[in-house]
Amino acid sequence: MTELCRRYGISRITGYKWLSRYQEGGATALQDRSHAPHSHPFQILDAVEEAILAARSRNPRWGPAKLRHWLEETAPEVKWPAPSTIANILNRNGLSVSRNGRQSGAGGTSDQIWRVELGETLHCLDGQGYFPVRITDSRSGFLLRFQVLRCRDAATLGRLFEAAFREFGLPHGMRAPGVPPFFAGGRLSDLAAWWIRLAIQPVRLPPHKALCPQLPEAVRAPRASLREQQRAFNDFRHRYNHGLPQKRLGGRAPADVYRPSTRRYPSELVPVL
Numbered sequence: 001m002t003e004l005c006r007r008y009g010i011s012r013i014t015g016y017k018w019l020s021r022y023q024e025g026g027a028t029a030l031q032d033r034s035h036a037p038h039s040h041p042f043q044i045l046d047a048v049e050e051a052i053l054a055a056r057s058r059n060p061r062w063g064p065a066k067l068r069h070w071l072e073e074t075a076p077e078v079k080w081p082a083p084s085t086i087a088n089i090l091n092r093n094g095l096s097v098s099r100n101g102r103q104s105g106a107g108g109t110s111d112q113i114w115r116v117e118l119g120e121t122l123h124c125l126d127g128q129g130y131f132p133v134r135i136t137d138s139r140s141g142f143l144l145r146f147q148v149l150r151c152r153d154a155a156t157l158g159r160l161f162e163a164a165f166r167e168f169g170l171p172h173g174m175r176a177p178g179v180p181p182f183f184a185g186g187r188l189s190d191l192a193a194w195w196i197r198l199a200i201q202p203v204r205l206p207p208h209k210a211l212c213p214q215l216p217e218a219v220r221a222p223r224a225s226l227r228e229q230q231r232a233f234n235d236f237r238h239r240y241n242h243g244l245p246q247k248r249l250g251g252r253a254p255a256d257v258y259r260p261s262t263r264r265y266p267s268e269l270v271p272v273l
Contacts, residue, residue: 001015051075064086065083067086068086088227093156112139112169112171112172113137114174124228126225131149132233138175141248142241143241145160145164148226148229154189154190167260171261172201176204183204218236240254241255
């Protein structure tokens, strides 16, 4: 979607809006519309959430209130959710970033390696399926992200990684499962190619090491909804990083050892010719 919108000189929010119109009513739905409110605006909830995530990707420093104001100005015919709901959507997709844009801690390491693990499909009590995804600093074991994702396509994972890069800086290597969307057959995927452009070396993990190990029952136990499931993941991540001494770390918790990378996420990438 990003490349398509760039090619035709439109924003991603406009692209997703047109895509939603086409899915609802075919080519005739792409004709110019009045800005007056409609009786059934933007009925596809997933499209609303995708538009919010697309707007956040274009404006990563905007908070929920500013995002909602901009969305209302851009598409006034849509009934956009409240800022608190937008905040929950960002948090659920791993896009919430600390106010200062990075984790506390002095200094940094020059050889950070991150590890990505995917979990099997699990379900909440309301029947919604999700995938647990873990991003860990290999040296300290610090959990950078422990996320509930409704899907694990390249776009969703890309947003998750971008938020982590903005908060914790860029690692030098990324150990990831040797399957799509990280690797595609015998070639690099778009996601892995993006890492290389950021000077991050992709490393394939064998299949038996690419899955999340058995999750603790306190986390794995199904919650009422995705929101409650993510809250359980967040609580576990905080306890693990700050309150669980590790023998291999000399009795210290991961947060006592971890230091953010000094390599900052760039504002834009140099095009590949």
